[in-house]
Amino acid sequence: MQKATIIGAGLVGSLWAVFLARRGYQVTVYERRPDMRAKGYIGGRSINLAMSERGWAAVEKAGIRPLIEKVAIPMPGRMMHAVSGETSYQPYGKEGQAIYSVSRGGLNLELLRIASEFPNVAFHFEHKCSDVDLNSNTLFFENTATGEQVQVESDLIFATDGAFSAVRYALQRTDRFDYRQTYLEHGYKELTIPPLPDGSHRMPPEALHIWPRGNFMMIALPNADGSFTCTLFLPFEGETSFEHLTSAEAVTDFFRRYFPDTLALMPTLTTDFFTNPTSSLITLQCQPWQWQGRILLLGDSAHAIVPFYGQGMNAGFEDCTILDAMYEQYNGDWSRMIPDFARQRKPDGDAIAELALRNFIEMRDLVGDPRFLLRKKIAAHLHEKYPQFVPSYTLVTFTNTPYHQALQEDERQNNFFKAVLDLPGIEENWAHSPALEQLFMEWYG
Ligand SMILES: Cc1cc2nc3c(=O)[nH]c(=O)nc-3n(C[C@H](O)[C@H](O)[C@H](O)COP(=O)(O)OP(=O)(O)OC[C@H]3O[C@@H](n4cnc5c(N)ncnc54)[C@H](O)[C@@H]3O)c2cc1C
Known part of the structure; x- marks a missing residue:
């Protein structure tokens, strides 16, 4: 043998x-x-x-x-949490497609x-x-x-x-x-949203939850025991960073300011914060x-x-x-x-x-940006109408297309959507825009 x-x-x-x-x-x-x-x-x-x-x-x-x-x-989409506590949901792909926690x-x-x-x-x-x-x-x-x-x-x-x-x-x-090797200026810390007393989840479990906050963010993935594991990604140093979160009061104030909807969901926040390590990326x-x-x-x-x-x-x-x-x-x-x-x-x-x-930039910054959300909607619309067009996220996540090809396609799609989003009135008429159709045919026809 x-x-x-x-x-x-x-x-x-x-x-x-x-x-x-x-x-x-x-x-x-x-x-x-x-x-x-x-x-x-x-x-x-x-x-x-x-x-x-x-x-x-x-x-x-x-x-x-x-x-x-x-x-x-299964997590078929991502749920964004605004500072106001308002949530919005974006499917990751087509009906039936999901990533899995x-x-x-x-x-x-x-x-x-x-x-x-x-x-x-x-x-x-x-x-x-x-x-x-x-x-x-x-x-x-x-x-x-x-x-x-x-x-x-x-x-x-x-x-x-x-x-x-x-x-x-x-x-x-x-x-x-x-x-x-290159380290990111951001580190991460894991926190927990425990299950409700009856063992159920405190937020919808069929989503990856994201709190995009510009230069930093938090995400949460569901666990089978009714809990969520949250990961806070934050710079190690600087104005808004781990270096200032040195007391329970500072951590609570930070969460009240940036993630207010999570405070009631995280009864062990400050203990977890100081027990769990801050790790590098x-x-x-x-x-x-x-x-x-x-x-x-x-x-x-x-x-x-x-x-x-x-x-x-x-x-x-x-x-x-x-x-x-x-x-x-x-x-x-x-x-x-x-x-x-x-x-x-x-x-x-x-x-x-x-x-x-x-x-990282997409998750922490763009998922709350109206232009980016419009791009996602148009991409899904084109994918539905013209199956030869596959959004780069879909290529990476839901296919086995070699990553180097997915990267090339990502670059091509970034250029294409730059032109699309510059079309006059595209915010209102994207679903029936002849200019969009024409542009699409020039790039992908
Ligand atoms: C915060 C975070 C979130 C992530 N989320 C995702 C995600 O959502 N999806 C995803 O696909 N990937 C994710 N990843 C990446 C994923 O964790 C890694 O890519 C994956 O664990 C790599 O597996 P591996 O077996 O190559 O290495 P590892 O998982 O690191 O395993 C290495 C093994 O080797 C052992 N070992 C190390 N040194 C020695 C030694 N000298 N002698 C003997 N044994 C040794 C270790 O104990 C360990 O068991 C995430 C990573 C991080 C940090």
């Missing part, structure tokens, strides 16, 4: 273990954390995530979609459970990878429970150990390895994602992005789909497949990084 080693049993590593196990590999997975099946999920990052088409396509290909559907809540811990646990049911998958928890000797294919681990140092040799290594990947650090020390790009056709970076270790398009995990899952499809094409020859995958997929990693940064 052929052997493969996976470093990191997070979302992407656990899913990739399932793919490899189904291909008949003897898979050994090393994970720094304790076994969450015994000890529960211990994670520093977001409690829930939005899963969309690319994520679903991957779990479908892995043959485990029905098991994941059990833990997902899934618990990070629940999903990770489910993927681990599924992977561990294969007799050819073995997990070693509390094994922290500290280094890799690239010449001898030797991985070095510290057993964090016993302090023991462990060495393992492997001819085929998949690094799914996240944004601060130890395997990638080893590659970074090699000649001509490019690496760039990184975009990380590197290349090549591989070493000599024997070591491959997948998921965040290759392409960590900011969370505003809800695509980080989806992109990592899509890495698995694409690589698994190549397996057949290449007849299982990793020495050719790994370099080709790394080269072909890299432009998609860069494109979704860029799209995610753009979507």
Whole structure:
């Protein structure tokens, strides 16, 4: 039986273990954390995530979609909350289309459970990878429970150990390895809206809730237990920033001023605020994602992005789909497949990084802007009337169009809509505008 080693049993590593196990590999997975099946999920990052088409396509290909559907809540649209407390709703796509809120811990646990049911998958928890000797294919681990140092040799290594990947650090020390990381000036903090005493949600659960406030925002995703996980995105420093929110009074005043409708929904606001960490947001790009056709970076270790398009995990899952499809094409020859995958997929990693940064501006600023809302309405109208026109958000979220093509289309659509929104009287007559039709035909006819 052929052997493969996976470093990191997070979302992407656990899913990739399932793919490899189904291909008949003897898979050994090393994970720094304790076994969450015994000890529960211990994670520093977001409690829930939005899963969309690319994520679903991957779990479908892995043959485990029905098991994941059990833990997902559909969110067919976004609900914007104005400072006045007024709400408005925008569907994300067409009737029947939705993104799904899934618990990070629940999903990770489910993927681990599924992977561990294969007799050819073995997990070693509390094994922290500290280094890799690239010449001898030797991985070095510290057993964090016993302090023991462990060495393992492997001819085929998949690094799914996240944004601060130890395997990638080893590659970074090699000649001509490019690496760039950029932190956003914003950080994030998770807060909670608990369920009502009867276990129901305090806001409609069938939406991703957004409080856009210009340079900052808060979002909330529903959980299956009736709660919402809120994430406040705010600059670390400056006039309106985390640096000034240093007392319970300051936090309450801030929420009263900018998110007044949430105060009654968040009885534990100030406790949560000071208990939960303020975390940073990184975009990380590197290349090549591989070493000599024997070591491959997948998921965040290759392409960590900011969370505003809800695509980080989806992109990592899509890495698995694409690589698994190549397996057949290449007849299982990793020495050719790994370099080709790394080269072909890299432009998609860069494109979704860029799209995610753009979507931050859309979410925090534009979703409350009348011109932007008009653009969304016109885009939906054109998509309905001319199916060859697919809004770029739809391409990213509800299709498997390569991200680099979606980015090109986003740019084209930005230019097109700039011209559309300059048409005289478009606010009133967009549904029956000959000028709009003509412009559309010139761009897309
Ligand atoms: C606030 C926030 C919100 C997000 N929302 C979304 C969303 O809505 N939708 C979406 O698609 N994506 C979202 N993401 C992105 C998503 O979380 C990541 O893209 C995804 O977790 C990447 O999975 P991964 O398996 O590559 O890495 P990780 O999830 O980071 O897993 C890495 C694993 O490797 C282990 N590990 C690390 N170092 C070592 C080591 N040295 N040795 C052994 N094991 C190690 C870790 O313990 C972990 O289990 C969000 C991210 C953030 C920060």
